[in-house]
Amino acid sequence: MPGLYLHIPYCKQACHYCNFHFSTTLHNRDSMIDAIVEEMKLRRADLPDQPLRSIYLGGGTPSLLSGAELERIFRQIHELFQVDDEAEVTLEANPDDLNQDKIKQLWASPINRLSIGIQSFSETDLRFMNRAHNAIEARACIEYAQDAGFENLSIDLIYGAPTTSDEQWARNIEIALDYDIPHLSCYALTVEPRTALAHFIQKGKVKDVDEEQTARQFEYLIAALRSEGYEHYEISNFAKPGWRAKHNSSYWLGKPYLGIGPAAHSFDGERTRRWNVANNARYMSGMELWSNDPEQIPPDLIEFEVLTDDQRYNEYVMTSLRTSWGLDLDYLQNIGEQYPDHFLQNAQAYLDAGHLSRKGNTFRLTEDGKLLADRIAMEVFV
Incomplete structure (x- = not known):
């Protein structure tokens, strides 16, 4: 939901x-x-x-x-x-x-x-x-x-x-x-x-x-x-x-959410992110214009991006490794067949050092790894 x-x-x-x-x-x-x-x-x-x-x-x-x-x-x-x-x-x-x-x-x-x-x-x-x-x-x-x-x-x-x-x-x-x-x-x-x-x-x-x-x-x-x-x-x-x-x-977990108000971000649960202008005056004036003409979103009121597969991979790596449920190789496979191998190759050093643990296809940070969460994520990014 x-x-x-x-x-x-x-x-x-x-x-x-x-x-x-x-x-x-x-x-x-x-x-x-x-x-x-x-x-x-x-x-x-x-x-x-x-x-x-x-x-x-x-x-x-x-x-x-x-x-x-x-x-x-x-x-x-x-x-x-x-x-x-x-x-x-x-x-x-x-x-x-x-x-x-x-x-x-x-x-x-x-x-x-x-x-x-x-x-x-x-x-x-x-x-x-x-x-x-x-x-x-x-x-x-x-x-x-x-x-x-x-x-x-x-x-x-x-x-x-x-x-x-x-x-x-x-x-x-x-x-x-x-x-x-x-x-x-x-x-x-x-x-x-x-x-x-x-x-x-x-x-x-x-x-x-x-x-x-x-x-x-x-x-x-x-x-x-x-x-x-x-x-x-x-x-x-x-x-x-x-x-x-x-x-x-x-x-x-990558669920859809709608962000309302200046600087608020939204995600459709799949690929599209939107974010509102981070300026109160421009937000209010833009909303007034849009209200008067609902078919035309004023320029610069809302920006958006469609995530590439590489961006989806990086975002999933960043968020999942921060959680207790961890990163799932099967999820990476659904993004693209090349991503599980890329992750495994770049994560191996952290597995060997005891900063990552593996159980089946799930990877989690160890207690020591939690101190290096951002660094580990960046090392396995594409």
Whole structure:
């Protein structure tokens, strides 16, 4: 079954490490919601006529939306799409938005899963990252959500920051486990081009990321969560049994999804990818033009590509090797008969080194291999 993604491109302030598309100018939200609703109407046919398995509001910071704005979006979704009775409906949220009143409002909505950007329970880390919330809010929002009845919770944590000592990283994990969070997304701090963090490092204002520290904290993370029964089902994602993220799993499994909003991406499940312009003003004006003339998509509003077999192979290698289910040679054979041999020839060194394991036609990263996931994928690309 397909998924629906809506990109809400607003944030209160810019995190130093973030390179996602967003704006801190919030005054045009009504026009943006108009455009998002209109795009859903115009692109309904882009998805198979099947019930939605997942709905995901990402960003940006979707928790900035008011109850009325969320109600309008969901009303339009339910008018246009069938929604499976067991659909996962996720809202990305920042802790500073999740006071008790907001949580009650969300609990009364179709949202049944919160993905909360905690990042750290340390005040020092949060200031370094320029997060809008503080350490007290990081804990309080989890307690409010659980008290309201939300069971399906995921939190984001970041390791490898210069301010995150091994002791603090262990403490972050301990706190998450104390709250019995069923799903954790844990990411290494990455220095992305054209971010404040990249600028600060270039100017010598902050230390660069320490690769040994990052690897050490990643290994600790894996061991700590395994001991508590979490499944490491994707490089950055850990879940208790039965709590895998349906929406993100669809990406890794190559399922179709429709992306709505500026900078949102879509995939038809076969070969075609589409993505919207990453500019709020151009997106809104383009959607207005398209709404007035539904037969003519304005230039530069939506771009697309048809994947070649080589691109399909590379994407499958990249995503499958990051997962617990691994890479299947039979799937490569379906892409093209030359690809299994190419993979085997280039993967042999990593099999010999113990970074890859093989069971039948399935290949998975070993614990040591997980530290080299991107490098291994690049080595077996075409």
